Amino acid sequence: MSAVEPFRGASDLVPGVHGERPVPPRIEAVNDFVIKFANVNGSGSASANELFAKAILRMGVPVSPRNIFPSNIQGLPTWYEVRVSEDGWLGRRGGIDMMVAMNPQTWDADVAELEPGGYLFYDSTRPMPASRFRPDIHVIGMPLTEICNAVYSDPRQRQLFKNIVYVGALSVLLEIDDQVIEKLFGEQYRGKEKLLASNVQALHLGRDFAKEHLQGPLGVRVRRADRVGDGIFIDGNSAAALGCVYGGATVAAWYPITPSSSVAEAFQKYCAKFRVDPATGQNCYAIVQAEDEIASIGMVVGAGWNGARAFTATSGPGISLMTEFIGLAYFAEIPVTIINVQRGGPSTGMPTRTQQADLLACAYASHGDTKHVLLLPEDPHECFEHAACALDLADRLQTPVFVMTDLDIGMNQRLCRPFAWEEGRSYDRGKVMTAEELEAGRDFGRYKDVDGDGIPWRTLPGTHPTRGSYFTRGTTRDPYARYSERGPDYIYNVERLLKKFRTAADLVPQPVIAMAAQPTRLGVIYFGSTSPAMAEALAVLQAEGIHVDAMRLRAFPFPDSVAAFIAAHDQVFVVEQNRDAQMRSLLVNELEVDPARLVKVLHYDGTPITARFITRAITQVVRPTADPKEAQA
Amino acid sequence: MTYIAKPPLRHPTLEKNRVGYTRRDYEGKISTLCAGCGHDSISAAIIQACWELDIEPHRVAKLSGIGCSSKTPDYFLGASHGFNTVHGRMPSVLTGANLANRDLLYLGVSGDGDSASIGLGQFAHAMRRGVRMAYIVENNGVYGLTKGQFSATADQGSKSKKGVINSDSPVDLVGIALQLGATYVARGFSGNKQQLVPLVKGAIQHGGAAFIDVISPCVAFNNHPGSTKSYDYVREHNESVSRIDFIAPGEEITADYGPGEVVDVRQHDGTFLRLRRLHADYDATNREQAMAHVQQHQSRGEVVTGLLYVDPLATDLHMALNTSARPLNALGLAQLCPGRPALDKLNASLR
Numbered sequence: 001m002s003a004v005e006p007f008r009g010a011s012d013l014v015p016g017v018h019g020e021r022p023v024p025p026r027i028e029a030v031n032d033f034v035i036k037f038a039n040v041n042g043s044g045s046a047s048a049n050e051l052f053a054k055a056i057l058r059m060g061v062p063v064s065p066r067n068i069f070p071s072n073i074q075g076l077p078t079w080y081e082v083r084v085s086e087d088g089w090l091g092r093r094g095g096i097d098m099m100v101a102m103n104p105q106t107w108d109a110d111v112a113e114l115e116p117g118g119y120l121f122y123d124s125t126r127p128m129p130a131s132r133f134r135p136d137i138h139v140i141g142m143p144l145t146e147i148c149n150a151v152y153s154d155p156r157q158r159q160l161f162k163n164i165v166y167v168g169a170l171s172v173l174l175e176i177d178d179q180v181i182e183k184l185f186g187e188q189y190r191g192k193e194k195l196l197a198s199n200v201q202a203l204h205l206g207r208d209f210a211k212e213h214l215q216g217p218l219g220v221r222v223r224r225a226d227r228v229g230d231g232i233f234i235d236g237n238s239a240a241a242l243g244c245v246y247g248g249a250t251v252a253a254w255y256p257i258t259p260s261s262s263v264a265e266a267f268q269k270y271c272a273k274f275r276v277d278p279a280t281g282q283n284c285y286a287i288v289q290a291e292d293e294i295a296s297i298g299m300v301v302g303a304g305w306n307g308a309r310a311f312t313a314t315s316g317p318g319i320s321l322m323t324e325f326i327g328l329a330y331f332a333e334i335p336v337t338i339i340n341v342q343r344g345g346p347s348t349g350m351p352t353r354t355q356q357a358d359l360l361a362c363a364y365a366s367h368g369d370t371k372h373v374l375l376l377p378e379d380p381h382e383c384f385e386h387a388a389c390a391l392d393l394a395d396r397l398q399t400p401v402f403v404m405t406d407l408d409i410g411m412n413q414r415l416c417r418p419f420a421w422e423e424g425r426s427y428d429r430g431k432v433m434t435a436e437e438l439e440a441g442r443d444f445g446r447y448k449d450v451d452g453d454g455i456p457w458r459t460l461p462g463t464h465p466t467r468g469s470y471f472t473r474g475t476t477r478d479p480y481a482r483y484s485e486r487g488p489d490y491i492y493n494v495e496r497l498l499k500k501f502r503t504a505a506d507l508v509p510q511p512v513i514a515m516a517a518q519p520t521r522l523g524v525i526y527f528g529s530t531s532p533a534m535a536e537a538l539a540v541l542q543a544e545g546i547h548v549d550a551m552r553l554r555a556f557p558f559p560d561s562v563a564a565f566i567a568a569h570d571q572v573f574v575v576e577q578n579r580d581a582q583m584r585s586l587l588v589n590e591l592e593v594d595p596a597r598l599v600k601v602l603h604y605d606g607t608p609i610t611a612r613f614i615t616r617a618i619t620q621v622v623r624p625t626a627d628p629k630e631a632q633a
Numbered sequence: 634m635t636y637i638a639k640p641p642l643r644h645p646t647l648e649k650n651r652v653g654y655t656r657r658d659y660e661g662k663i664s665t666l667c668a669g670c671g672h673d674s675i676s677a678a679i680i681q682a683c684w685e686l687d688i689e690p691h692r693v694a695k696l697s698g699i700g701c702s703s704k705t706p707d708y709f710l711g712a713s714h715g716f717n718t719v720h721g722r723m724p725s726v727l728t729g730a731n732l733a734n735r736d737l738l739y740l741g742v743s744g745d746g747d748s749a750s751i752g753l754g755q756f757a758h759a760m761r762r763g764v765r766m767a768y769i770v771e772n773n774g775v776y777g778l779t780k781g782q783f784s785a786t787a788d789q790g791s792k793s794k795k796g797v798i799n800s801d802s803p804v805d806l807v808g809i810a811l812q813l814g815a816t817y818v819a820r821g822f823s824g825n826k827q828q829l830v831p832l833v834k835g836a837i838q839h840g841g842a843a844f845i846d847v848i849s850p851c852v853a854f855n856n857h858p859g860s861t862k863s864y865d866y867v868r869e870h871n872e873s874v875s876r877i878d879f880i881a882p883g884e885e886i887t888a889d890y891g892p893g894e895v896v897d898v899r900q901h902d903g904t905f906l907r908l909r910r911l912h913a914d915y916d917a918t919n920r921e922q923a924m925a926h927v928q929q930h931q932s933r934g935e936v937v938t939g940l941l942y943v944d945p946l947a948t949d950l951h952m953a954l955n956t957s958a959r960p961l962n963a964l965g966l967a968q969l970c971p972g973r974p975a976l977d978k979l980n981a982s983l984r
């Protein structure tokens with residue numbers, strides 16, 4: 001980034017801002033910048049901001065937007081941060097190049113966040129004293145309120161269209177193709193001609209003003225590229241819901257909780273689209289909004305016991321409530337799928353912020369000795385894939401399976417690989433003995449390990465008039481499901497469960513390894529939504545001559561390759577988004593590795609981890625002479 | 634080991650029902666409950682009801698929570714799948730099971746601790762959701778399995794075995810069921826099998842959420858003078874509003890009582906409930922009246938029994954959700970997976 005032409009457009013509108021001061025250098029970057037919108041919750045900015053991001057995407061330039069919002073419906077601050085990256089980096093970068101400051105409440109903090117040479121776009125209807133601006137940034141004022149008040153009389157319209165007007169102005173300043181935006185409007189308001197016309201009008205208001213009064217383009221700009229390919233743009237919760245549809249889930253029970261509610265809502269939407277029998281008009285699904293999380297997992301347990309594929313979606317506090325049932329499902333061996341969209345904990349910690357802090361709570365959920373399967377999707381593509389896979393695994397293993405996503409993937413739209421479904425892929429229903437098999441005299445012992453993999457056979461209620469019925473309970477039983485309090489029966493049972501867990505390690509999605517360009521004794525282990533920031537950090541590190549082999553975990557239990565990876569390196573960084581290094585604890589506990597080999601890299605303030613953070617943390621360890629002040633940023 | 638198998642002896646002359654089963658085929662393991670426990674009488678009533686209804690035992694799914702009462706599903710219908718879930722949460726598990734396969738009959742068995750304390754919420758919501766099942770609470774006013782603590786249905790002022798007086802007012806599950814929209818509400822007494830068997834039959838055949846509160850004395854902890862859930866107290870204060878007979882389709886309907894005393898209530902499935910009114914003015918199809926009646930008599934210390942309320946045309950959760958007639962657990966890839974072309978289209982719409 002270098003300082004070229006100074007930007008002067010603002011000086012007409014904000015007299016005196018740059019008056020006597022030297023004009024600061026400006027950030028110059030095409031298709032590589034971060035823009036952040038500071039809005040007020042409930043002001044209707046969300047759809048305008050999304051439109052902005054999508055327009056850039058349609059120009060073939062990868063974007064990754066993030067909603068940053070408080071636990072509140074109206075009035076409080078909300079932000080939408082868009083990273084534009086032709087190189088395709090989708091993690092948060094850190095730092096802001098342009099701020100669209102629409103919220104007076106957060107003004108000071110928003111202004112402070114700008115990188116030197118950055119751009120501040122604001123509503124200049126009411127003049128601001130020069131002291132509220134930083135001398136090292138460029139200020140672009142536009143009287144948005146005044147413009148809207150002059151054109152619209154309805155107060156709601158005045159508010160709503162302000163957002164579209166600034167998108168119009170930005171499209172001029174950043175050189176976003178206006179045709180692209182109008183086309184997006186056309187798609188959004190298909191069949192609603194009046195809405196379409198008024199939105200286009202607002203867009204033009206913004207564009208016309210900017211052309212006439214503001215001096216564009218800025219140093220940060222968008223230029224058409226061809227870097228999006230066949231990628232799709234969707235949020236992880238919708239993707240997980242679609243995975244449940246494709247995976248054959250027929251029963252969903254849930255209780256509203258941020259950030260997971262939209263999983264159930266999207267499931268409802270997709271089911272209404274794909275799962276209504278055209279011949280009868282009847283639904284091939286059942287969705288119940290339960291009275292609480294205990295009831296929702298209870299319904300899933302009941303449906304799973306009775307042979308339907310069922311899931312619930314929840315977040316931390318919901319997991320806490322579900323643990324008694326999770327223990328029952330584990331011990332009684334009932335298929336259950338739980339999509340846990342993690343948020344900041346403990347308790348109601350930071351309900352609208354992201355974390356990866358439920359790993360231990362889920363891996364060992366419930367009292368007694370328990371271990372559960374966790375899947376760790378990195379993006380919406382994998383949310384889809386892992387949700388479908390979880391339903392298969394739950395049936396195959398007859399046990400709870402957790403899909404551990406988080407707010408960052410769940411509630412933000414991500415550019416990702418298109419969803420894939422192999423033609424001919426079928427459901428793995430696991431070991432369910434049929435009436436014919438029972439009739440043929442196959443020995444049925446509900447909890448007998450006949451195949452040596454720890455997974456017993458089950459029968460579904462109603463299968464056969466005289467054979468195969470058994471009594472399910474959370475208390476110990478013998479291999480034929482008969483109540484027992486005998487020690488050996490208990491030991492047989494829990495040892496078999498452990499064997500089953502080892503079987504699971506081969507069935508779950510295997511880790512993905514990326515070897516560094518040069519042989520190295522350094523490794524890094526990461527998982528889930530950390531993925532895009534990690535990919536970028538690895539590239540940056542490599543450019544600086546720090547070579548690190550990387551392993552992305554995709555599931556727990558850990559396959560042997562994880563222990564082998566750790567053994568092959570002197571130092572392995574474990575990057576995760578929680579305070580207590582929960583994944584590291586799992587690794588130490590399950591693989592009995594020397595904890596000294598595993599170096600913690602922890603990010604847990606509720607914002608998504610950035611490439612800068614990871615790079616600095618690793619550099620600090622590898623080259624301790626680097627500036628320590630930087631490492632804390 | 635408290636598991637005792639029953640010897641599989643069968644007497645060749647045992648009477649068979651229309652589906653070819655003897656009463657023995659409806660039995661389960663030998664009960665491990667205390668001799669004289671009211672719960673065993675309820676198990677016997679369930680066995681009798683299912684046999685008389687010609688139900689194939691394996692078409693029933695029996696679910697329960699935790700407690701002495703919740704153990705009982707092991708002691709009847711040995712050929713059915715049973716599920717002893719967690720304390721107080723049988724209703725949600727049953728709801729899920731029912732959603733998965735609407736073709737089975739669902740029997741939910743619970744205790745008053747199970748349903749009125751820890752599980753009060755689930756009980757209430759299953760009723761208001763209209764989950765099709767026969768929900769039977771074996772109500773003894775105490776926690777039997779944990780040895781004699783007061784439960785939430787213990788009457789205020791009643792005395793525990795150790796002489797402690799209960800100061801909390803009781804939860805009336807019948808009142809709650811009526812209030813929340815259960816479409817079949819009855820109260821029985823484990824000591825009155827003649828009344829209980831038809832009540833259970835009616836509940837099993839009912840098209841919606843059916844609830845029976847069965848007073849079931851606990852001989853170990855709550856059968857002493859001063860307890861309002863003892864055999865003696867209930868025998869003396871039992872106030873029956875009606876006696877019902879259950880008439881299956883095809884059975885002859887005879888009128889052997891004068892008009893005004895007997896009503897035959899026709900249900901969805903063609904069965905009839907014959908209500909012999911013991912209180913001439915009691916109308917079991919009027920929810921408000923039933924609520925008022927139960928409360929009035931309760932305040933006098935009476936235990937009102939019989940079929941208290943029925944909506945003969947009740948529907949259930951599946952109807953509300955418009956779920957496929959074919960059970961959800963029987964649907965395959967073809968009905969469930971939208972397939973590759975739909976996914977490709979969806980991918981295209983996300984660009």
Ligand SMILES: Cc1ncc(C[n+]2csc(CCOP(=O)(O)OP(=O)(O)O)c2C)c(N)n1
Pocket residue numbers: 699700701702703720743744745746747748771773775776777778779784851
């Ligand atoms: C979460 C939980 N809390 C407590 C218990 C202990 N517990 C087992 S049975 C029971 C009470 C049973 O009472 P009730 O439902 O009235 O049945 P009864 O034994 O009287 O037939 C309790 C409290 C438990 N199993 N689970």
Ligand code: SF4
Pocket residue numbers: 665666667669670671672701702773777778850851852853854
């Ligand atoms: S303790 Fe009471 S409820 Fe339990 S089995 Fe004995 S008599 Fe029945």
